[in-house]
Amino acid sequence: MPVNPELVGREFPPTPPYLVGREKVREFARAVFADAPQHSDPEAARALGYTDVVAPPTFAMVVQDHTLQQLLGEPDSGIALERTIHAEQRFRYTRPIVAGDELTARLTVTGIRSVGANAMITSDAEIVDSTGAHVVTATSVLLVGGEDAANV
Template sequence: MPVNPELQGRTFPPTEPYLVGREKVREFARAVFATDPINLDPEAAKAAGYDDVVAPPTFAVVVQERTLAQLLAEPDAGIDFSRVVHGDQRFTFSRPIVAGDLLTATLTVPSVKTLGGHSIVTAETAVTDASGAHVVTTISALVVRGEED
């Protein structure tokens, strides 16, 4: 089944709020070899003006993953995950993610393109905090390889 071009323009319901935990931030920071003390030490983060440890920028994918799961589970999407290659990832921040944030994410599919038998699905996830203020937008390009002959 090819990727459904009618995904373009679709917006999915907001995810359940995700509470950013201090230990999750620390674990992620260690996993990506982040060495800035604000990523690991609450006192260093507070000295830098934050309420708690600051997540490395790519931590946003943890929140985005929930929206991508919605997209991949969509019955009419036509996306076979075994054929997906992650083509691109971008982030636009209004502010850093900090432990204690309660984040909600909403996915929109701005484009679905077909190129040489493959499809490229652009997934844009807007992440907001408990007050509704924008925190980060993540944009992923998912390349769905076409069927082999």
Template sequence: MPVNPDLAGRGYPPAPPYRVERERVRQFADAVFSTSPLSHDVEAARAAGYTDLVAPPTFAVVVQQGAWDQLMGDEDAGIELSRVLHGEQRFTQTRPIVAGDELTAALTVTGIRSVGGNTMVTAETVVSDADGAHVVTATSLLMVGADA
């Protein structure tokens, strides 16, 4: 089944809240080779004016996953995971993600286009805090290969 061209403009409800835990911040920082004390040492983060550990900017992909699960699970989308290549990722932050945040992510498909028999799907995931304030927008580009 090809990617449904009617996906463009489709939004999904916010994914269940994601609670940012200190140990997850540390683990992610280690995984991306971040040596920043802000991501490892609570006292260093507090001395810098943060309430807790500061996640690396790309940590937003962890929060974004719940929203992506909705798109990938949408049978009407026509996106088969085995044909997906993640082509690009961008982040626009209002503020850093910190341990203790409770975040929600809502995804909207912002573009669909065909390129060489493949389909490029662009989606924006808006991540908000418990007060509804914007934290980060993650923009992703997926290439979905043509049916074999």
């Protein structure tokens, strides 16, 4: 089944709240080689004006993943996981993510573009804090190979 063009404009329900833990930020920072002290040392983060350790910019992907799982789980999507790769990622921040934030995200599919037998699906995850204030918009592009790509 090809990617369903009716996904464009589809909004998904907000994800359950995700509590950003200090150790999760530290683990993520180590994994992406973000070795600035504000990512692991609360005192260094406070010296920069933050309430706790600051997540590296790509940490938003941890929260966005919950929204992408909603999209991938849609029975009428036409997205075959075995033919899907994460092609592009962008972030637009209002403020950094810090330990102690409680974040929810809401995904909207903003576009589908055909590239030969393949489809590129663009989606925006609007990530907000517990007060509803915008923190970051995470934009992903998934490349879904055509059905004949699985036989290569």
